[in-house]
Every structure is written in structure tokens, then in C-alpha cells.
Amino acid sequence: MTADKPTNNQACDENCSTCTTAQPHSVPKGLPLKAKIDVQHVILVLSGKGGVGKSTVSVNLAYALAGHGKQVGLLDLDFHGPNIPKMLGIEDQRPAVLANTLEPVHVTGNLAVISMAFLLPDTSTPVVWRGPMKMGAIQQFLAEVNWGSLDYLVVDLPPGTGDEALTIAQLAPNVRDAVIVTTPQDVAVMDAIKAAKFIGKLDLPVLGVIENMSGMSCPHCGKDISLFGEGGGKKAAEDLGVPYLGAIPLDPEMVKSGDEGRPYILRHADSPTWRAVDTVMKNLVAQIEAKPA
Amino acid sequence: MTADKPTNNQACDENCSTCTTAQPHSVPKGLPLKAKIDVQHVILVLSGKGGVGKSTVSVNLAYALAGHGKQVGLLDLDFHGPNIPKMLGIEDQRPAVLANTLEPVHVTGNLAVISMAFLLPDTSTPVVWRGPMKMGAIQQFLAEVNWGSLDYLVVDLPPGTGDEALTIAQLAPNVRDAVIVTTPQDVAVMDAIKAAKFIGKLDLPVLGVIENMSGMSCPHCGKDISLFGEGGGKKAAEDLGVPYLGAIPLDPEMVKSGDEGRPYILRHADSPTWRAVDTVMKNLVAQIEAKPA
Numbered sequence: 310m311t312a313d314k315p316t317n318n319q320a321c322d323e324n325c326s327t328c329t330t331a332q333p334h335s336v337p338k339g340l341p342l343k344a345k346i347d348v349q350h351v352i353l354v355l356s357g358k359g360g361v362g363k364s365t366v367s368v369n370l371a372y373a374l375a376g377h378g379k380q381v382g383l384l385d386l387d388f389h390g391p392n393i394p395k396m397l398g399i400e401d402q403r404p405a406v407l408a409n410t411l412e413p414v415h416v417t418g419n420l421a422v423i424s425m426a427f428l429l430p431d432t433s434t435p436v437v438w439r440g441p442m443k444m445g446a447i448q449q450f451l452a453e454v455n456w457g458s459l460d461y462l463v464v465d466l467p468p469g470t471g472d473e474a475l476t477i478a479q480l481a482p483n484v485r486d487a488v489i490v491t492t493p494q495d496v497a498v499m500d501a502i503k504a505a506k507f508i509g510k511l512d513l514p515v516l517g518v519i520e521n522m523s524g525m526s527c528p529h530c531g532k533d534i535s536l537f538g539e540g541g542g543k544k545a546a547e548d549l550g551v552p553y554l555g556a557i558p559l560d561p562e563m564v565k566s567g568d569e570g571r572p573y574i575l576r577h578a579d580s581p582t583w584r585a586v587d588t589v590m591k592n593l594v595a596q597i598e599a600k601p602a
Numbered sequence: 603m604t605a606d607k608p609t610n611n612q613a614c615d616e617n618c619s620t621c622t623t624a625q626p627h628s629v630p631k632g633l634p635l636k637a638k639i640d641v642q643h644v645i646l647v648l649s650g651k652g653g654v655g656k657s658t659v660s661v662n663l664a665y666a667l668a669g670h671g672k673q674v675g676l677l678d679l680d681f682h683g684p685n686i687p688k689m690l691g692i693e694d695q696r697p698a699v700l701a702n703t704l705e706p707v708h709v710t711g712n713l714a715v716i717s718m719a720f721l722l723p724d725t726s727t728p729v730v731w732r733g734p735m736k737m738g739a740i741q742q743f744l745a746e747v748n749w750g751s752l753d754y755l756v757v758d759l760p761p762g763t764g765d766e767a768l769t770i771a772q773l774a775p776n777v778r779d780a781v782i783v784t785t786p787q788d789v790a791v792m793d794a795i796k797a798a799k800f801i802g803k804l805d806l807p808v809l810g811v812i813e814n815m816s817g818m819s820c821p822h823c824g825k826d827i828s829l830f831g832e833g834g835g836k837k838a839a840e841d842l843g844v845p846y847l848g849a850i851p852l853d854p855e856m857v858k859s860g861d862e863g864r865p866y867i868l869r870h871a872d873s874p875t876w877r878a879v880d881t882v883m884k885n886l887v888a889q890i891e892a893k894p895a
Contacts, residue, residue: 357682357728358653359654359684360651360785360790361652361763371733376890387763388764389650389796390650390651390762390789390793392651392789395788395789395792396789428849433792433796434799435799435803436763437768437800437803438764439768440732440733440734442763443764467761468652468653468682468683468760468761469651469683470729471681471730471732471733471736471764471765472733472764472765475732492653494859494861495688496685496688496860497653499688499726500682500683500685502725502726503726503727503729504728506727506728507730510730525829527822527827528827529825530822530823530825531828532820534822536854536857537854538858538861557888559829561828561829561830564831565828568787568831571710
């Protein structure tokens with residue numbers, strides 16, 4: 310392989326600052342170039358375990374930031390279960406293609422969404438892809454989507470610390486931090502700690518831990534039911550030395566809201582669950598906005 | 603590249619049955635060789651969405667098959683959230699290495715387990731791997747583990763239809779069928795249908811659909827709570843034309859049992875949840891055993 314060698318007559322002295330052919334090899338070997346997307350702050354939403362509420366948090370966070378007047382993008386990187394369009398009631402929409410770029414689907418004037426779901430013929434087609442194909446798609450979702458100028462890009466990742474998480478961290482510019490979602494269940498907390506350590510390996514700070522599905526009230530007798538236990542998220546945050554952003558209970562109304570495509574935070578219902586979501590999002594947005602621009 | 607060409611003087615007429623040098627190119631190009639593992643029947647347990655109870659089903663299925671006197675292996679392929687050892691209370695065990703092969707951890711005389719969790723220094727270390735590294739590990743988990751002669755290998759997959767699912771289907775011999783786990787929630791059912799279509803693309807039959815977290819009884823007033831809805835699993839099975847294996851309710855006792863490392867099926871408690879698990883497992887084992895050897 311000679312692709313990394315200079316092609317003119319100048320001998321390579323490994324000092325790129327004085328080299329006239331520096332451009333092709335000024336990027337560290339093995340690391341891809343950052344994608345061209347105009348975004349100030351990329352926030353990763355991840356968990357270790359699946360089914361803990363990452364997408365719910367991503368959707369509500371994106372709405373909360375947009376509600377502060379920011380230009381927000383929401384990128385659904387769960388290729389195998391791209392559920393954000395369904396949760397927003399826009400699963401039948403298709404992004405327009407204009408001059409070789411894809412128009413994201415706008416759910417409000419300042420909140421735009423891209424998901425693999427928009428590119429599939431129907432909701433039952435599986436995406437049977439290995440890592441390298443996902444990497445190509447992530448590159449396109451960043452560079453070939455007409456996001457405009459974004460203050461924030463909220464990235465909803467699939468469970469785990471595999472190809473999608475590594476690729477977005479490598480390709481997106483200004484990946485600043487991550488939020489970790491868990492349930493109080495031991496196995497979920499164990500995996501959440503792994504996810505936080507992964508973020509540490511990327512030299513990124515963890516904005517905080519959210520405990521989702523944290524107890525519930527019986528809709529009949531009103532008594533508390535400790536379904537997946539309680540307090541695991543808080544303990545994980547303490548052990549990791551990162552902020553604890555609060556707990557969101559399990560509420561059939563919230564589940565229904567996701568299935569019906571109505572983001573829960575928009576309901577402004579005066580219920581304990583709504584107040585919990587509102588508090589967690591305020592805590593999270595405060596952590597995000599406390600960062601220097 | 604000439605690796606696929608015959609190296610003697612015989613011209614290749616693309617008829618391998620008459621070719622004296624057929625062996626090196628009798629395997630279709632691009633497909634890896636099957637791993638050397640002595641197993642009669644590999645069963646994949648998958649879902650589309652995470653957190654729906656795949657590992658719970660895998661564990662209970664492995665115990666149910668072992669309870670029928672079969673030699674059973676349980677392979678945890680969720681590299682990023684390998685929770686089966688924790689669910690079995692064996693997370694502190696480490697497989698012995700004997701003559702370059704790994705001894706699986708035996709939980710009963712005829713049930714052996716391998717998981718990435720056994721190979722990590724502690725429960726908080728994340729596995730930050732791209733697809734090709736996972737492929738290498740899966741190869742080792744099949745060929746370099748002293749499984750002995752297995753009747754069944756139950757494979758607990760991570761959510762989705764990516765590298766792990768593709769790799770096990772390619773590398774393991776006698777992959778015969780798959781069971782799909784879902785909750786009744788719309789987004790989970792949508793992803794379960796994708797998982798079933800993926801199994802169809804592999805030309806494998808779906809043994810059936812299990813609906814997990816299907817309603818719950820309030821532990822205080824005893825009334826039914828429809829947490830994630832109901833009936834989604836049954837409808838998915840009908841739409842797919844595959845058997846519906848039954849519903850397992852959400853039960854804090856079952857969650858606790860997983861967190862405490864005690865497989866629920868072993869409890870033999872006379873509770874509605876235990877009876878539901880027992881019925882679903884009986885249905886599933888009947889489907890499995892109905893297959894010709």
C-alpha cells in the first residue's frame with residue numbers, strides 16, 4: 310500500500326506542517342474524516358440494555374431543546390428497530406430528495422428527524438446489515454441530509470456499544486456528551502455502567518443518568534408497585550460520579566402515547582408522570598446548556 | 603485473485619461433482635465454513651426490540667429442554683449486555699481452559715453455558731467491538747468450547763438483525779429454527795415482525811411467537827393492569843402464519859428472580875405467572891420436538 314505516501318518528489322519526514330502534499334495524510338491513519346454537517350453540539354442517548362426507554366428520552370429531549378427555541382435534529386440510529394417515526398406519528402412520511410440531499414422530516418419549525426424507517430418500503434422490512442453498511446448509512450445521514458444549521462443533534466442509539474456508537478463518535482463533529490438511560494433492574498444498571506465506561510473511553514463526559522420505568526402506581530387502587538425495583542439509576546450515577554437526572558415512572562398512559570405517535574412531553578397533563586418527565590428534561594437541558602458553547 | 607481456481611491441469615467446468623480438486627471451492631464463495639461443533643439442533647431466540655425478555659425465554663427454554671433429559675448448551679451472544687450469567691447466578695464463575703479449549707460453565711449435569719460475561723475482568727467492562735471482532739468470537743464460542751455432544755444449542759441473540767444474527771446463522775451447523783419474543787406494545791410487535799421476516803430470509807421456520815410482559819395483576823388489589831397492551835403477540839403470529847405459543851405476564855417476582863440469579867421455571871410455585879411460563883415452554887418444546895431429527 311502506498312496510498313499514504315506523498316506522490317511528489319518531496320521525501321516524507323513525517324512533519325505534515327512543512328509538507329506540500331500534506332492534505333491526504335494529515336488525518337491520523339485509520340480514523341475517518343468527520344462528516345460535513347453544521348452542528349454545534351451532538352448529544353448521544355444510550356443505554357446498555359435494550360427496551361429501557363432510550364427512544365422515549367431522545368424524543369422528549371429533542372422536543373425540550375426545540376421548546377427552548379433551538380434548532381434541533383433528531384437522528385434515529387437504531388437500524389433494526391427504528392421506532393422514532395412511529396412514536397412521533399410520522400412513520401408514513403418520506404423525506405424528499407432535493408439536489409442529491411435528503412430533506413429531513415420536520416415535526417415542528419425547528420425540529421427535524423431522520424430515521425432508517427423513512428427509507429424502508431414498509432414497517433415490516435428488516436434491515437439485515439453488517440457494521441460496514443451501517444457505517445456508510447451513518448455517513449450519509451450526517452453529510453447528505455439537509456439539516457441546515459443545527460444547535461443540537463440528538464442521536465438515539467441502539468442498545469450496546471458496537472458499530473453504531475463507535476461510528477457516530479468517529480464521524481460526527483462536536484460530539485460533546487452523552488446521557489445514559491436505565492431501568493432500576495440490576496441487569497439494566499450493570500449494562501448502563503458499561504455504557505458510561507464506553508463514553509469515558511471516548512473521552513466524553515456523561516451528562517447524567519436517567520432512571521426510567523421507576524415504579525408505577527396501580528391505576529385501580531393507586532398503590533405503588535415496585536416493578537423493576539427502585540434506586541438503581543441513582544446508585545449508578547453516584548458510583549460513576551455523574552449527575553443523577555431523576556426518575557420517570559412506568560405509566561400505561563406514556564406507553565400508549567408512544568404507540569399512538571404523540572410525544573408525551575407535549576401533553577402538559579398535570580399527572581405525576583408528566584411532572585416527572587418535565588423535571589428530568591429540565592435537569593438534562595440545564596446540564597446541556599451549562600456547557601460552554 | 604486465483605484462490606478459487608483449480609491448481610491442477612483440469613479445466614474448471616463449474617461442475618464440482620466431477621472435479622478432482624473440488625474440495626477447496628465446493629463451498630459457495632463468500633460464505634464461511636461451518637464451525638466444528640457437535641450439535642443436532644440450534645435454536646435462535648430473537649426479537650426486534652430490546653428489553654422484551656429474550657434472555658428470560660432463552661434461560662427457561664434451556665432449562666425446559668434439559669428437564670427433558672437432553673444435552674443442552676446455552677450460548678449468550680449479547681456481547682454488549684451479556685446478562686445470562688447474572689440471571690443464572692453464575693456471573694462470578696470463569697470457564698476453565700483445557701488443552702486450548704474452553705470448558706463451558708455447567709449449571710446442571712446436562713446444561714452448559716457460555717457467555718462473553720465469563721471472559722471479562724468485571725461486570726462493568728464494556729465490549730467495544732465492531733462486527734468482525736464479534737464474528738471471530740462467535741467462531742470461537744462454537745468451535746473452541748468443549749460443548750461435548752449436544753442435542754440442542756439455544757442461542758440468545760442481541761436485539762435486531764445485525765452481525766450477531768447473521769454470523770451465527772452462517773457459522774453454526776444445523777440452525778433449524780427460531781423463536782420470536784415480543785411485548786404486546788405496537789413498536790415491539792412491529793420489530794418482532796421484522797425479526798420473523800429476517801428468519802424467513804434465512805429460509806428457516808419460525809417456531810412461534812411468545813408475548814411477554816402481557817398485562818399484570820396489581821400485587822395490592824389484584825386487578826388487571828394493561829401495561830403494554832395485550833394481544834399484539836397473538837396478532838403478529840396470525841399475520842405471520844406461525845404458531846402462537848402463549849403469553850407471559852409481567853410479574854415483579856419474575857423480575858426479582860432474574861436479578862437474584864434464580865431461573866423462574868425452577869421455582870414450581872403455583873402462581874398464575876409460573877403456570878403461564880410453564881405452558882409457554884411446554885408449547886415451545888412441543889414445537890421443537892415435533893421436528894424430525
